[in-house]
Amino acid sequence: MEVVVLETPAEVASLAADTIEDVVRRREATGTPAVLGLATGSTPLATYEELIRRARDGRGPSYEGVETFNLDEYVGLPDGHEQSYLATIRREFTDAIGIQPERVHGPDPTEETLPAAGERYEAAIVAAGGIEVQILGIGSDGHLAFNEPGSSLASLTRIKTLTATTRKDNARFFGSPEAVPHHVLTQGLGTITRAGHLLLLATGEGKAEAVAAAVEGPVSATCPASVLQLHGHVSVLLDEAAASRLVRRDYYREVYSGKPDWQGL
Numbered sequence: 001m002e003v004v005v006l007e008t009p010a011e012v013a014s015l016a017a018d019t020i021e022d023v024v025r026r027r028e029a030t031g032t033p034a035v036l037g038l039a040t041g042s043t044p045l046a047t048y049e050e051l052i053r054r055a056r057d058g059r060g061p062s063y064e065g066v067e068t069f070n071l072d073e074y075v076g077l078p079d080g081h082e083q084s085y086l087a088t089i090r091r092e093f094t095d096a097i098g099i100q101p102e103r104v105h106g107p108d109p110t111e112e113t114l115p116a117a118g119e120r121y122e123a124a125i126v127a128a129g130g131i132e133v134q135i136l137g138i139g140s141d142g143h144l145a146f147n148e149p150g151s152s153l154a155s156l157t158r159i160k161t162l163t164a165t166t167r168k169d170n171a172r173f174f175g176s177p178e179a180v181p182h183h184v185l186t187q188g189l190g191t192i193t194r195a196g197h198l199l200l201l202a203t204g205e206g207k208a209e210a211v212a213a214a215v216e217g218p219v220s221a222t223c224p225a226s227v228l229q230l231h232g233h234v235s236v237l238l239d240e241a242a243a244s245r246l247v248r249r250d251y252y253r254e255v256y257s258g259k260p261d262w263q264g265l
């Protein structure tokens with residue numbers, strides 16, 4: 001796991017955007033467009049905004065043919081609800097960068113087909129060739145996607161119940177914790193760790209404890225994000241505040257500053 005401690009959230013967004021653009025360009029050159037795994041929530045917004053800004057300035061790669069898979073989706077929202085994660089990712093990123101709506105995927109929370117929704121989503125990811133790079137945020141309780149503490153480290157896409165902590169954290173999108181759905185469909189930890197490269201972004205003091213548990217604590221379902229320690233290609237991009245509880249902070253800085261130019265994330 002490579003831990004990169006940067007000064008500001010803007011630097012985190014810029015390095016994450018460089019990494020996404022590299023993948024899109026590399027895949028474009030092979031004639032098979034990239035498959036990106038996208039997170040919603042507040043943290044990746046600055047990265048999406050940076051990518052959109054570069055595309056508008058004519059500095060970005062072409063997103064023609066790029067396919068995306070969301071991590072998760074709320075269950076039980078009325079059709080077309082603006083806080084559904086599919087609507088959110090389209091509004092905040094994919095529409096603006098020119099990814100065709102039919103190539104933007106999320107777990108399907110339609111009630112009548114819910115029991116098979118997880119299996120269908122897994123099959124869709126496999127059919128697309130797998131996710132090359134997966135953007136991730138982390139919950140203040142250590143959740144990854146909506147795999148709450150106690151989730152199996154081998155889990156696949158399925159229905160989960162949100163913790164009170166997560167519903168409180170997400171109340172800002174719904175007006176109150178009571179309005180946040182209790183149930184979600186989420187990629188499992190086993191699904192996430194099948195992606196080629198995992199890019200965890202965390203900014204702000206509120207994430208410091210969860211980041212320390214995920215990066216330096218034991219691998220345990222109690223901190224779902226600690227599953228990242230088992231993956232061969234993980235980049236954890238942090239600002240100073242999110243890195244503030246890491247014991248080996250100075251070592252991570254030394255490693256990153258001595259990194260050769262030819263070696264990307």
Ligand code: F6R
Pocket residue numbers: 038039040041042043044071072085136137138139140143144145146
């Ligand atoms: C969102 C998701 C969640 C968030 C996490 C952090 O698709 O899967 O795991 O990444 O809750 O959310 P923010 O970035 O809003 O703090």
